[in-house]
Amino acid sequence: MSALKLQNISKIYSPRSRRLSELLSGRPRRSGFQALDDVSFTVEHGEFFGLLGPNGAGKTTLISILAGLARATRGTAQVCGYDVVSQFREARQSLGVVPQEIVYDPFFTVRETLRLQSGYFGLRRNDDWIDEVLTNLGLIDKADTNMRALSGGMKRRVLVAQALVHRPPVIILDEPTAGVDVDLRRTLWEFISRLNKDGHTILLTTHYLEEAEALCGRIAMLKQGRLIALDTTEALLAQVGGHDLEDAFVRFMQGEVLESAA
Numbered sequence: 541m542s543a544l545k546l547q548n549i550s551k552i553y554s555p556r557s558r559r560l561s562e563l564l565s566g567r568p569r570r571s572g573f574q575a576l577d578d579v580s581f582t583v584e585h586g587e588f589f590g591l592l593g594p595n596g597a598g599k600t601t602l603i604s605i606l607a608g609l610a611r612a613t614r615g616t617a618q619v620c621g622y623d624v625v626s627q628f629r630e631a632r633q634s635l636g637v638v639p640q641e642i643v644y645d646p647f648f649t650v651r652e653t654l655r656l657q658s659g660y661f662g663l664r665r666n667d668d669w670i671d672e673v674l675t676n677l678g679l680i681d682k683a684d685t686n687m688r689a690l691s692g693g694m695k696r697r698v699l700v701a702q703a704l705v706h707r708p709p710v711i712i713l714d715e716p717t718a719g720v721d722v723d724l725r726r727t728l729w730e731f732i733s734r735l736n737k738d739g740h741t742i743l744l745t746t747h748y749l750e751e752a753e754a755l756c757g758r759i760a761m762l763k764q765g766r767l768i769a770l771d772t773t774e775a776l777l778a779q780v781g782g783h784d785l786e787d788a789f790v791r792f793m794q795g796e797v798l799e800s801a802a
């Protein structure tokens with residue numbers, strides 16, 4: 541049983557509701573926007589897997605489908621063998637998601653935020669683990685600070701902590717280091733790498749390709765909603781003769797190489 545399994549996933553965002561003039565003119569319905577087109581791949585337990593693609597390629601849409609926040613138009617997705625639609629609770633329990641957007645409740649302290657998140661997963665006495673996560677993310681001194689008094693980078697650390705409160709076996713990070721300082725990046729990657737060594741499966745999206753090259757064992761590339769490459773980092777580099785992942789990424793996106801995805 542794989543950690544993540546996507547089979548023939550397509551996502552079409554429906555068009556906004558038709559304007560009156562369109563209804564009266566009898567023009568055919570607009571067809572909507574296809575964000576994902578027949579995407580299939582699996583991520584095995586213990587992998588550190590990179591999902592790359594330019595802006596708008598469909599990465600966040602794919603993550604939203606895995607997290608049960610968006611419904612695929614076609615295809616199926618599983619987390620640790622649980623279907624994300626019919627077994628939503630089990631699938632969600634198996635997953636920790638660090639979202640791209642910083643969203644927080646300004647009325648709570650860091651610790652209260654994490655206790656609340658624990659409560660969503662039915663965990664009442666979770667303070668020992670919360671302390672461990674806070675320490676590992678360099679946040680323990682801020683445990684009783686109100687969320688609104690944190691810097692942007694600190695808030696992002698809390699997002700990571702929130703994703704980990706229920707000790708999920710699979711962790712998805714959607715551009716976790718966008719706009720954060722070198723210090724947080726190092727702290728974060730040390731911690732995430734340790735979690736991966738301890739057996740957690742990691743799926744990472746990032747636009748920092750040197751980060752992906754250093755961390756990820758396998759990489760998938762999306763372009764306009766389609767999977768155009770999927771292999772180990774070394775094999776992708778070998779395939780295009782690129783000297784680094786950034787070079788390889790550009791060549792794949794420009795279609796200079798044969799599409800390699802299964």
Ligand SMILES: Nc1ncnc2c1ncn2[C@@H]1O[C@H](COP(=O)(O)OP(=O)(O)OP(=O)(O)O)[C@@H](O)[C@H]1O
Nearest residue numbers: 553573574575593594595596597598599600601602
């Ligand atoms: N709710 C929505 N309604 C309509 N279109 C959407 C919606 N969400 C995303 N899209 C569109 O789907 C496409 C894929 O968006 P998505 O956010 O998945 O891309 P991404 O690869 O995560 O991009 P980025 O690197 O900029 O975060 C984009 O063209 C986007 O405009």
